[in-house]
Amino acid sequence: MPNQPDLQLWLILFFPLLGALINGTIGRRLSKGVIGTIAIGSVALSFLWVARALSELGQLDSPHIERYFNWITSGDLKIGFDLSIDRLSSIMLLVVTGVGTLIHVYAVGYMDHEEGFWRFFSYLNLFMFFMLILVLAQNFLLLFVGWEGVGLCSYLLIGFYFLEKFAGDAAKKAFIVNRIGDFGFSLAMLLIVVHFGSLDMTEVFEAARKMPIEASGGVLTTVALLLVVGACGKSAQVPLYVWLPDAMAGPTPVSALIHAATMVTAGVYVVARSSEVFLKAPIAMEVVAVIGLITAVVAALIGTAQNDIKKVFAYSTVSQLGYMFVALGVGAFSAGIFHVVTHAFFKALLFLGAGSVIHALHGEQDLSKMGGLKSKIPITYGTLMIGAVAIAGVWPFAGFHSKDAILLAAHAHAPWMYWVGVFTAGLTAFYVFRAIFLCFFGEYRGKAHPHESPAIMYMPLVILALLSVAGGYLPVMDWLAPLYPAHEEAHDLTLIMISVAFAFGGIFMAYFVYVLNPGSADGYAKSLGGIYRAIAGKFYVDEAYDVAIVHPIEHGSRSVLMNGVEEVVVEGGVNATVAVSRSVGGALRFLQAGNIRSYALYVLLGAVIFLGVMAAGGGIR
């Protein structure tokens, strides 16, 4: 490609990888200061390199692609190690490295008292490496490498406190549930290879663009649906969302970075990246929208009845990811990505703020043991409040702009989706403020002595709070506009007013229940009866999966695989082998007399017989 600057994009990946390698190999012997410097420095360097690359690239009217080497060559199929930046990935890069840097800074303060400091930062840097591969990849296979890599790091970090059984269980759950999604993703890749003969995104999308719209299904629809399966796993959508709330077993910076701001948006990113495929598959688009909507509502409902502050925000993340899927499904890709960006700001802020609260209370996560912290940890309170207002969608905070872009697009697509979305927005405002009120207002109900977090922790909070206030004015949607077909932006003021009204309604309800009439919540819960129990029981999804999937597999493994295959086939085979070699050896043992001269005699006899046969056969010619 002529006139393209050589930007050395690989350096963006290289810095975090180097950090991970240094901290992972010799980190044990380094001081915490050095480890923290390496970890923050490597991510900050890659942020700066992204910034430099983007400033060189300017308008990015066509993607900037750098091809390094041929990775796999098999017949006609060539897969290269190629990295690219286009308008979409530039936004993701800035979010991942920018928010990533802030969270790394915060984590240095948060993890200060923890064991395995070096291990934590090694994993965190490795995560950044894989996430950046995922974003920068120019072909699906390389993207898949990043996709699996972030899954691995997520597993490692959820299970960071591996001495606790629940952490190990949560890590396994995340890994296994994600595997289902990954299976769909790899099937999609195989189908793409079979059909397009290439995995290079530019080539595939070029070919997809020329194909007709599939009104009643076809190969593009299948590819799109399989990609959705993958995206559902990674982005925690119904029915594969169950791993994300449990993933909160990991340290809080991990929840903020991986399970709120970056990795879980990978599914959204992939769908937005493959927009050419999805635009040709209206059925798949509809599926995405409906999945997103169901996820948004279900998770928001569950979020209202959680008592662990991190679980509340976890369900909120699931719900917000649902919003992003709605945006993708109704064709408002740029609104979806816009929400990814603003969500990264305010959800990272909420999680880091929650971490700051937990830190202040020496590890207490139960909302019922908090309260009245407003004056004790004022900076955390202020920043968390901003995050809550932002997620509730109050003008002019960040969440308002992206959420309303999504809701307007949903209304243009199908009005009922708008109403469900607005209802969910009200619920969102309610449960987030419920958490805030329970945490900061009323009487202090705990025993620990709260203390404000150190500057290294609240500085990232302040920066993220500023971004949550002003992030809505970033021109993300205009920047993305050339990538996606024009979407009529009916700037209907009434619809906007309705959604804001719902947000205020939610906030007020939370205020009424938890501040004006503290203790009244139980009464309301009781009057709801079975509905409340279902919500508090998370709709018994985990239990249903247990009965429908986990138990049959466990039982089948025990009765068929263990008692059948393992004991009869495998052990039987091994035992038979042993018996045969023992009897053969027993027979041969008689030859082994231990007398050297008899061995020599055997050799001589052998030689004589050999020569005799040779001579009888006429010798060697």
Add this chain to the structure above:
Amino acid sequence: MPQLNAVPLSWYLMLSAILFTLGVAGFLFRRNIITVFMSIELMLNAVNLSFVAFSHHLRQVDGQIFTFFVMVVAAAEAAVGLAIILTVFKNRRTLSIDEVSSLKN
């Protein structure tokens, strides 16, 4: 070298065969380990003799090279073998090959 040429190849081979048979017989029938060891050397040298004889007869140098290899290996083998014999004698106070059979069963 007319004198050498006067001796036909078959004589060398016969001598080699006789020496080899003597080696085999010694290996099979003697009990003293050192004698057995010397019998092995005798067999090796019998083969060396036929190598050299063939080499001369065919006017090719290969056989002589082989001979050197055999000598090198034989030297190494002698070093190791004698060391083993010494150790066996130190431990067992015997050089009878029939009494060194503890690997049996």
